[in-house]
Each structure stands twice: as C-alpha cells, then as structure tokens.
Amino acid sequence: MEVVHERCCGLDVHKRTVVACLLTPGEGGQPAREVRTFGTMGADLLQLREWLVGAGCRQAAMESTGVYWKPVYNVLEGAVELLVVNTQQVKMVPGRKTDVSDAEWLADLLRHGLLRGSFVPPAPPRSGSGRELTRYRAALVRERAREVNRLQKTLEGTNLKLGSVATDILGVTGRAILEAVARGESEAAVLAGLARGRLREKRAQLERALAGEVKPHHRLLIAEHLEHIGYLNEAIARVSREIEERLGPFEETLARLQTVPRVGPRTAEVLMAEVGRDMSRFPSHRHLASWAGLCPGNNESGGKRKSGRTRKGSPWLRSALVEAAWAASHSKRTYLSAQYHRLAARRGGKRAVVAVAHTLLVIVYHLLKGGETYSELGGNYFDERHRWQVERRLVRRLEALGYTVSLQQAA
Numbered sequence: 001m002e003v004v005h006e007r008c009c010g011l012d013v014h015k016r017t018v019v020a021c022l023l024t025p026g027e028g029g030q031p032a033r034e035v036r037t038f039g040t041m042g043a044d045l046l047q048l049r050e051w052l053v054g055a056g057c058r059q060a061a062m063e064s065t066g067v068y069w070k071p072v073y074n075v076l077e078g079a080v081e082l083l084v085v086n087t088q089q090v091k092m093v094p095g096r097k098t099d100v101s102d103a104e105w106l107a108d109l110l111r112h113g114l115l116r117g118s119f120v121p122p123a124p125p126r127s128g129s130g131r132e133l134t135r136y137r138a139a140l141v142r143e144r145a146r147e148v149n150r151l152q153k154t155l156e157g158t159n160l161k162l163g164s165v166a167t168d169i170l171g172v173t174g175r176a177i178l179e180a181v182a183r184g185e186s187e188a189a190v191l192a193g194l195a196r197g198r199l200r201e202k203r204a205q206l207e208r209a210l211a212g213e214v215k216p217h218h219r220l221l222i223a224e225h226l227e228h229i230g231y232l233n234e235a236i237a238r239v240s241r242e243i244e245e246r247l248g249p250f251e252e253t254l255a256r257l258q259t260v261p262r263v264g265p266r267t268a269e270v271l272m273a274e275v276g277r278d279m280s281r282f283p284s285h286r287h288l289a290s291w292a293g294l295c296p297g298n299n300e301s302g303g304k305r306k307s308g309r310t311r312k313g314s315p316w317l318r319s320a321l322v323e324a325a326w327a328a329s330h331s332k333r334t335y336l337s338a339q340y341h342r343l344a345a346r347r348g349g350k351r352a353v354v355a356v357a358h359t360l361l362v363i364v365y366h367l368l369k370g371g372e373t374y375s376e377l378g379g380n381y382f383d384e385r386h387r388w389q390v391e392r393r394l395v396r397r398l399e400a401l402g403y404t405v406s407l408q409q410a411a
Helices: 042-054 069-076 099-111 123-128 131-157 172-183 188-192 197-209 216-246 248-257 265-275 285-292 315-329 335-347 349-370 381-385 387-400
Strands: 008-013 017-025 031-039 059-063 081-085
Touching: 008 069, 008 099, 017 042, 017 099, 031 042, 031 099, 042 069, 059 069, 059 099, 069 081, 131 216, 131 265, 131 315, 172 188, 172 197, 172 216, 188 197, 216 248, 216 265, 248 265, 248 349, 265 315, 265 349, 285 315, 285 349, 315 335, 315 349, 335 349, 335 381, 381 387
Parallel strands: 008 059, 059 081
Antiparallel strands: 008 017, 017 031
16 A cells, blocks of 8 residues: 555553554565654653654554543644544454554554544634533533422422422422421411412412422432532532633624524523634535534445444534534424424424524524524425425315316415
8 A cells, every 4th residue: 555654653542551562664565663662651652752752753552542532632732633532443453452553553544544533623713712622511401400300309298299380399489388398387278389480470389389298308419409409509600600700801703603593592602612703624514513423424335225324423523513402393484494394294293493503503604604684584485495396286186186276476
C-alpha cells in the first residue's frame, strides 16, 4: 500500500500509561519502529511531546478511550497533527491484543492513511464555549427528575396520593403540603387547607388523597428529598448563570437561534456549546447531521436496503434536539409540526420526531453559517407544494362517499 506519512506515531492511551510506537524511514523501504511507554502526568506528557517533536513526527493517532485521551490531546495539540479515532474502526484481530501491538497497529494504519479522525473542536471554543457546563447542567436536571421520582415512591408508600390530584407535586401547594407532612402534620383537613390557586377547588379530593399513614422514617425521607431537590435547584441556577456569562458575547446568535419554533434559551445554549458558531469545519449540513448522529445510516447488501438506523453521535446534542422536536411537533400552524404529522402517519411518532430533529439541525446550520433569521414556511407548506395532489385526493374521497364535487377558486 502507498505510504502517506513516513514519520508518524500510534498512541495506546490508558489511565496511567501511554504506549507510543514511532515509525520512521528505515532501510530497504521498511519502517523503523521505536516503542516507548510514558506516564500520564503532566511532566511525562511533556516528555512525550519533546520526543515526538525531536524525531520530526508530525502526525499521531490515538483511540478515543473514555476521557483518558483528553490530557494527551491537550498537551500534544499544536506540536503534532492529532487524530482521535473511533475504537470500533481500528479493532485488532482477536487473540493478538497487547498495548504494544495496539500502538503498532494504529501507527501502521496512520502510515498508510487508513484512519479517519473524529471531530474535536479547536482549543478556544472547546475551553470557552461552556460545553462542560451545559452537560453538567443537563446531568443536574436528570438527577433532579430522579429525586422527584424517589419522592413520589415515598409518598406511595405512605398512601398519600398527592400526585393523583396535583399535576405537579412540587408546585406551591404540593411543596407546602409536603413540608407540613415533614414537620409532623397528619390531619388531612389541615393539609388540604394549604391548597393555593386552582387546587382550592379540589379541597375535597385533596382531603381524601391525603388520608394516609405517615411513619417517622417517612417524614425523614420526605424532608431529605425536599432538601436535596432544593440543593439541585440552586446548583442548576448557579450553573445557568455561569453559562449565561460565558455565552454573553454570542447574545445575538442565541437570539437568532431562538427564532426557531420551540427552541428556548437553554436549547440555544446547548446548540452553541456543542456545535459552536463556526460552520466552516463542516463542508455541508449533511456532514453536521452525520456527526450528530441524526441522519439515516447506510446498510445495504446484495442489492437490498436494510435497517437505516441512525448511528451513535453526540448524545448531548441529540437529546436537546429531540426534546425541541417533540415540543415543535405540538406547535400550531408551523412547518415543523406539519412535517411531524405528515411522517408520523406513515412511519410512527418516534421516527418522525428524529426526522424533525434532523430538520432543526439543518436549520441551525444555515442560521449559523449565513447569519440569517428563521423564516416560517407555515403549516400548509406541504399542501401548497403538492396542491393538485391534495385536491385530487380529497375529491376522490368525497366522490367515494356519494357526492358530486366541483371546485371553484375563491376570490
């Protein structure tokens, strides 16, 4: 095979060690191999960088092993051209796997140009975009949801059916009732009297729902649940304020993203943190959708088209887009809602919402690349696009019901 890189290095990265295999031109056209093992401390990685630069190595490749590749990438970035490759694409033959053989295999593949690196944002966006903050906030929100579910399970164990009457057990009324229960109040009529707002009309139902049997350990658990949820709310607020400060210079771009239906401030922040503002790194919107894992997969054999399941991409970006797509599917008289209902009738709701998420990402790509604002096509876009087909289909349905139909254009 053709040699693309004469001087290159394969790195097998672990938690405590990095095994490096350096290939340099040798005698008879065969490469000379030099294998060294380095630690993962800062000083050890600096020695690795000096060794590679001193040997004239300009290309290096390593697998994306968890988060252990990040320190190596941070130190070597700028000194050599780094490729972070998908582990599934560089599997060794079973039964012939060692750290040294892994490093040699990566070096051989890189030498012949057979590796394709994953997209890694440049240093300034990676450190200042708030990506780690938005991901941590999403983790906090999920933890809060889990804690609310634990609280609901505790209430079911006490036979307090608060969730059967109140939509949100942590609303103004729900929290007042739970705090009273944690303090020791057990009279159902007194607890129902704490109702506020529209729940005051359901005092009779509340009184029946709050006639339970609360034991001392239940009161302790309810108090702990409430305290933990309160802490998570404060943590989410602190992280959100930090994200707003870091993304403050991109206020105009965030406002432009929020012109898309059901893309709120938090979704816009996630999009900015995960994708960035520079779209030049993606040749087209198709490349961005492929990287995010929101486009159909290719699986064809023997002339037969098999499963088009989407591949794994960025889970944080995907979840944010799917959440926004679910919300957009319930909007009124919008293009995204029309697309969802058009596809859901044939392909099902889950496939349709993934398609809407893909459309959202394409819209975001063009908004960020061209600096444009979102232009709503309307909920009747598909009807107007195939107007004569819609007219013919509806006329045939009416004629099948026994009507004689004549169409006249409205003034």
